[in-house]
Amino acid sequence: MTMNWKTVAIIGVGLIGGSIGMAIRARKVARRVVGIGRNAGSLATAKRRQAVDRVTTDIAQGVQDADLVIVCTPVDTIASISREAARHCRPGTMMTDVGSTKKAIVDQLDGNLGEVRFVGSHPIAGSEQAGPEHARADLFQGRVVVLTPTRRSAPGDVAALQRFWEDLGARTIHKSPAAHDRALASSSHLPHLVASVLAAATPSAYLPLVGTGWESTTRIAAGDSELWRQIIAHNRQNILQSLDRFIQRLSVMREALAADDQRTIQRILETGRQKRGAVGS
C-alpha cells in the first residue's frame, strides 16, 4: 500500500481517535500521526500505545502540517473545534469528523471552512468503553463508515476520504446527513436509550439475579452518559419518532400478554429472531 497521506492530525485521542491512529500506523496509511487533545494523561496513553507519533495540546501547532484532520471529540464540540482547527490549516487540507450525528454538525461546517475541505464521516464502531487505553488497530475492520457528502462536496474529496476509511479496513456507504440521522436514530440511538432505561428500571434487589441476557441487553448503558446525552440532544426529533414507534410495538406486545394471545407473542418473538439473525453476532 502506498502512503496516501503525509500527516494526519487527530483531535481527541479517545477510543475512536486512538483506534484511528493505531489503524493508520498498523496499515501504513500515513507517514505521521499527530495526536491533539486537552488531557495530558490521554495524550500520554495514546503516545505510549503508539497510536500517534507525537502529541500536542496546541491545536494550531498540531494541524499546521496536516493534510488530513480528523475531529474525534464529543458531538457538542465538533463544530467549534473544527472551525478553530481550520483557521490554522494549510489551504486544501481535508477535514472530517467521527460524530455519531451528522446533520447539525455538517450544517455548521459544510462550505464554511474557507480553503479547508470538509466531508462528514461516522464510523459505526465503538463500545461501552472509552479512552485510548481501549483503542484497537482493528476497531474498524469490517465495520461500516457512513460518509455524508453534500452538494457542496467535491467528488475527489469524497473519494479520498472513502479510500482513507477503506485503507483502515472499513466498508463505506454514502448518505445525506439527514438520512444518516434518521437511520441511526433506529439503529443506534434508540437501542442506547432502551438499554439505559431497561438498566435504570431494574430494581436493585434483582441485580444479583441477572444473567447473560440482561448483561447483553444493557451492556451499552455503561457508556459515558454525557457523551450520549449530547448525541441524543443532536438527534432528538428522529429519536422521538423511533421511540414512539418502539413504544407502539411494545404496546402491541403488552396487549398480547394481557389477552394471553400466544400467537401474536410468538409472531413478534419470531420476527425479532429473524431480524437479529440477519445481522450476525
Add this chain to the structure above:
Amino acid sequence: MTMNWKTVAIIGVGLIGGSIGMAIRARKVARRVVGIGRNAGSLATAKRRQAVDRVTTDIAQGVQDADLVIVCTPVDTIASISREAARHCRPGTMMTDVGSTKKAIVDQLDGNLGEVRFVGSHPIAGSEQAGPEHARADLFQGRVVVLTPTRRSAPGDVAALQRFWEDLGARTIHKSPAAHDRALASSSHLPHLVASVLAAATPSAYLPLVGTGWESTTRIAAGDSELWRQIIAHNRQNILQSLDRFIQRLSVMREALAADDQRTIQRILETGRQKRGAVGS
C-alpha cells in the same frame, strides 16, 4: 472431591443439559451420567462431546439407576416429563429441573412425585445459542443457581442439591417459587421481550447500519422463539407488571425528549450507567 452421586440422569441434552453433563464429568461430581432425549442427533452429539457416558431415548430405562434426575426440557413439558420419570425411579431418588420459571412447575410437582424427592432449580446461565454442540463445562462457573424449596422440601434434600450446583462451580441462593418468578420477570424475561421487540421494530433498510450497540442490545432475540414463548406464558402476570413499569419509565424518557429536558435525560442515562456498572460485564 468425593463423588457425591453415583448416577445422574439428564433428561434433555441441549445447551443446559449438555453443559451439566460436561461440568459433572470435568469436576468428577458423579460416577456416571446418562443422557435421555427424543432426538437421536442431539443424543449422539452429547455422547460425542463426552457430555454423557451413555444415552437412551427410553426414560424408564434412563432413570432406573439414577440417584439424581435433572429435567432440562422446555418449560411446558417439565411437569409431565418429571411425573413420567418419577414413575420409573427408585424410592428416594432426588429430582430437580432447570426451568426458567418456577411457580407453575413446582406447584405441579412439589409433594406429588411419591417417593421421589423434588426441589426446583434455575441456573441463571445460558445464551442465545441452543443444542449440545454449544454446551460448555464452565457454563455455570460463577453463575447463580436459584433453588426454590417449599415447606414440603426436606432440608437434607435442599442441602444435597445446593452442594450439587456448587460442585459445578455455581453460587446458589434460595427463593420461593413465586419470589423467583417475580424477580426473573424483571431480570431476565422482560429483557428478552425488549430485545425481541427492539429487533423486530428495526426497519430492515437500517439493518446494514447497526453497530455493536444494537448487536448487544438485541443479542438474546436470536434465541429459540418457541422456548421463550413458553417461558413468557408461564410468567405472564409478573412480566406484564414489569413491562408496564418499563413502559412507564420509557414514557418519562419520551416526555423528557419531547420537552428537551436535558437534565432528566442525563439523570436516566446516569442511573442506567450506574446500575449497569454494578453488575460488571
